[in-house]
Amino acid sequence: MFRHVRIKNKLALVMTALSCIVIGIFSTLFYLQFEIALKERVLLQLSSVKKLKVVQIENVINSRVEAIKHLLAQSDSTYNQQFFNSVVYLKSPGSVHINSYELTLPDTLNQGNIFIKDLSPENDEGFATLAFMAYNSGQYLVCIDTLTEIQSILLERTGLGQSGESYLVGEDYTMRSTSRFFPDKNPTTILARTSGAVRALRGETGEGIILDYRGVSVFSAFEKIAINGLEWVILSEIDYQEALFPLKSLRRNFYIMLVIMLAFVLLASYQLARLLVKPILRMEQYLNTMSRGVILEPQKDVDRNDEIGGMFRALDKLTTALQQTIEFAGRIGEGNFSANYQLLSEEDTLGAALLQMKQKLRDYQKNEERLLKENQQSIINGEEQERSRLSKEIHDGLGPLLTSLRLSIQAIPLEETHKKQLLKTLDDTITETRRMANNLMPSVLEDFGAGEAIKNLVIQLDQSSPLDIRYNQDTLEESKIPQKVNIVLYRIAQEALNNAIRHAQATEIRLSLTEFDEHVSLFISDNGSGFDQSTVLPGNGLRNMRERARLVDGSLVIYSDANGTSIEVEIPF
Amino acid sequence: MAFIKIMIVDDHQLFRGGIVSLLSKDEDIDVIGEASSAKELFHALKSKQPHVVLIDISLGETDGLETILKANDSHPNIRFIVLTMHAEGQYVVKAVRNGAYGYLLKNADEKELIEAIHNVFEGKKHFNEEISQLMIGNMAMEGEPHKNLSKREREVLKLVSNGKTTKEIADQLFVSTRTVETHRVNMMKKLKVQNTAELIKKAAHLKLI
Numbered sequence: 001m002f003r004h005v006r007i008k009n010k011l012a013l014v015m016t017a018l019s020c021i022v023i024g025i026f027s028t029l030f031y032l033q034f035e036i037a038l039k040e041r042v043l044l045q046l047s048s049v050k051k052l053k054v055v056q057i058e059n060v061i062n063s064r065v066e067a068i069k070h071l072l073a074q075s076d077s078t079y080n081q082q083f084f085n086s087v088v089y090l091k092s093p094g095s096v097h098i099n100s101y102e103l104t105l106p107d108t109l110n111q112g113n114i115f116i117k118d119l120s121p122e123n124d125e126g127f128a129t130l131a132f133m134a135y136n137s138g139q140y141l142v143c144i145d146t147l148t149e150i151q152s153i154l155l156e157r158t159g160l161g162q163s164g165e166s167y168l169v170g171e172d173y174t175m176r177s178t179s180r181f182f183p184d185k186n187p188t189t190i191l192a193r194t195s196g197a198v199r200a201l202r203g204e205t206g207e208g209i210i211l212d213y214r215g216v217s218v219f220s221a222f223e224k225i226a227i228n229g230l231e232w233v234i235l236s237e238i239d240y241q242e243a244l245f246p247l248k249s250l251r252r253n254f255y256i257m258l259v260i261m262l263a264f265v266l267l268a269s270y271q272l273a274r275l276l277v278k279p280i281l282r283m284e285q286y287l288n289t290m291s292r293g294v295i296l297e298p299q300k301d302v303d304r305n306d307e308i309g310g311m312f313r314a315l316d317k318l319t320t321a322l323q324q325t326i327e328f329a330g331r332i333g334e335g336n337f338s339a340n341y342q343l344l345s346e347e348d349t350l351g352a353a354l355l356q357m358k359q360k361l362r363d364y365q366k367n368e369e370r371l372l373k374e375n376q377q378s379i380i381n382g383e384e385q386e387r388s389r390l391s392k393e394i395h396d397g398l399g400p401l402l403t404s405l406r407l408s409i410q411a412i413p414l415e416e417t418h419k420k421q422l423l424k425t426l427d428d429t430i431t432e433t434r435r436m437a438n439n440l441m442p443s444v445l446e447d448f449g450a451g452e453a454i455k456n457l458v459i460q461l462d463q464s465s466p467l468d469i470r471y472n473q474d475t476l477e478e479s480k481i482p483q484k485v486n487i488v489l490y491r492i493a494q495e496a497l498n499n500a501i502r503h504a505q506a507t508e509i510r511l512s513l514t515e516f517d518e519h520v521s522l523f524i525s526d527n528g529s530g531f532d533q534s535t536v537l538p539g540n541g542l543r544n545m546r547e548r549a550r551l552v553d554g555s556l557v558i559y560s561d562a563n564g565t566s567i568e569v570e571i572p573f
Numbered sequence: 574m575a576f577i578k579i580m581i582v583d584d585h586q587l588f589r590g591g592i593v594s595l596l597s598k599d600e601d602i603d604v605i606g607e608a609s610s611a612k613e614l615f616h617a618l619k620s621k622q623p624h625v626v627l628i629d630i631s632l633g634e635t636d637g638l639e640t641i642l643k644a645n646d647s648h649p650n651i652r653f654i655v656l657t658m659h660a661e662g663q664y665v666v667k668a669v670r671n672g673a674y675g676y677l678l679k680n681a682d683e684k685e686l687i688e689a690i691h692n693v694f695e696g697k698k699h700f701n702e703e704i705s706q707l708m709i710g711n712m713a714m715e716g717e718p719h720k721n722l723s724k725r726e727r728e729v730l731k732l733v734s735n736g737k738t739t740k741e742i743a744d745q746l747f748v749s750t751r752t753v754e755t756h757r758v759n760m761m762k763k764l765k766v767q768n769t770a771e772l773i774k775k776a777a778h779l780k781l782i
């Protein structure tokens with residue numbers, strides 16, 4: 001599924017997901033840290049509030065205890081009024097009835113001992129009411145007082161927020177101070193057997209998150225107040241909900257932040273992805289066009305140093321290499337088999353294939369050339385052989401018959417002028433026959449080589465026309481020129497002389513044949529009118545000359561202008 | 574009484590017959606044999622000793638001129654007259670070199686043929702005007718015997734030493750400039766020198782120029 005998502009979206013997705021995870025983890029950690037810190041702080045605050053209250057309450061109770069001590073030392077009625085609702089002196093211990101309170105004096109009271117008893121449950125309003133009992137030199141003292149300051153101390157709710165309260169709990173787990181939540185209820189009817197209260201009564205001082213008497217989750221700090229037999233528990237509590245309200249708002253802020261961040265990350269990552277992907281898309285385009293066989297000019301504007309830059313540089317290399325390859329292939333296509341190509345690497349299969357193709361084509365071409373050459377050679381050779389055969393036929397077949405005839409005529413007794421005429425005609429015939437044989441293929445060419453045959457040609461021309469013709473023959477005594485080369489040289493010389501005289505109206509001709517160790521050079525120059533090689537008409541044998549030279553791997557170069565023509569032939573053997 | 578014994582070597586029987594009947598008119602000449610090839614000639618020479626042999630150049634497979642050379646070794650007393658259709662100087666020269674005493678064309682008159690046989694029998698060489706011309710025309714262009722440097726090479730060397738340029742030399746000898754260069758390189762190789770200056774020095778030292 002993910003494979004079909006476009007890379008841009010993939011990147012954006014991945015980046016967003018990563019950001020989400022990171023933000024999530026950090027937020028959670030922060031949140032948890034914050035929660036822990038917050039809870040600690042709340043509990044600390046509660047403890048300190050509770051501590052303050054404890055001190056204040058202990059002060060209140062202790063002030064009564066001091067007053068009792070004072071009373072024991074000296075009875076002062078005004079003092080009584082100030083501190084206690086009622087003060088009663090008794091002679092003996094046991095049950096006593098004071099102001100609707102029933103109480104029993106314990107007989108364990110010793111001299112100077114003050115014993116406090118909690119009478120709150122018997123108070124109509126359920127106010128914190130205490131009985132202070134003491135014994136002094138034969139008489140018992142009982143003071144009862146409703147400690148109203150305690151209520152006000154507890155109602156002082158500084159540092160306890162909206163839902164916080166401090167309250168007292170007695171040994172019977174009912175409350176000894178007015179509940180904030182049920183202000184009209186008698187506190188002693190409210191049971192507060194919470195784990196905090198239980199633990200505090202056991203003597204623990206501590207704090208924690210517990211369920212309070214309403215069953216609501218609260219932060220609570222609790223401590224036991226134990227003075228002269230009185231055992232109260234004080235709890236300072238604040239609703240869990242309220243205490244952690246900052247956490248809530250933090251969470252909300254987090255959510256808002258998260259949304260903003262997400263939006264930002266999404267946008268940013270999308271943009272970034274687009275930026276990252278853009279060159280990739282461009283690359284895709286390039287590759288697509290390339291796959292259509294269009295090789296674009298290599299990119300020159302890639303100067304990034306990252307992987308994408310690398311990718312483009314690689315593409316650059318690829319296109320350059322491809323262009324080289326294409327150029328090479330094109331050159332091969334044009335038939336330029338001398339084109340060179342440097343393999344791009346060991347594994348350049350395309351290049352290797354092209355090189356192989358070039359080799360094959362070259363071989364093919366060579367082979368074709370060879371075949372063509374062989375064909376042409378065999379044609380020319382065949383022609384020359386045929387000429388040679390014909391020449392010999394005429395020379396050796398017709399010649400002797402004619403000469404025999406001549407002998408016969410000579411032997412016949414005829415009138416002298418007749419005989420002379422006959423013999424003249426016969427001699428002409430013989431001469432003509434020899435000329436024909438010679439034209440076909442001079443026997444001298446076969447028996448003495450091109451040097452001599454050309455010499456005869458020159459002598460013949462020299463005698464038959466007013467030409468200034470000179471020939472420089474520089475062949476070896478034992479000429480090593482092969483017969484087929486001899487024939488080529490002779491035919492070219494024949495053709496060139498023919499052109500010089502017939503077409504160029506030359507009056508001076510110079511020619512030379514020079515034999516070297518492994519090549520022979522024929523040079524013919526004239527002072528004729530010259531010709532333009534590009535517009536020269538076929539049939540003057542130029543092509544024929546070139547062709548003959550080529551077939552024996554020779555070179556033929558012609559220089560021609562208004563001052564004349566020179567032909568240089570070089571043939572290796 | 575015929576005293577000139579001759580043999581005729583020609584691969585055409587008709588022609589041989591013609592010659593035989595022509596020569597039979599002359600009392601001094603006695604045709605003692607005929608042959609159509611060198612092989613037949615040498616076979617006949619085992620039993621007969623002619624003074625003069627008329628021989629054609631083209632004898633089918635064999636070459637008359639080579640035959641003369643061979644026969645001169647084995648039968649030095651026999652004198653050969655070449656009787657051929659070939660009217661080219663090269664053949665004449667080769668015939669002379671191979672030791673032929675005469676050279677006649679097959680369309681020669683009977684008078685000349687008989688005259689030639691007589692001359693040769695007497696130890697004279699017989700080459701008429703026409704044949705001499707052919708020979709001389711050919712000789713005129715003959716090269717000298719091959720020494721260390723060829724004639725042409727020495728010509729080139731002389732021109733080089735006279736300060737002629739390659740082009741000038743080529744024009745003078747009517748060869749291509751490449752040929753002149755090749756000559757120059759070949760001479761340097763032959764005389765084992767590295768450059769033209771050294772070539773001229775060494776050539777002067779060897780009295781080649």
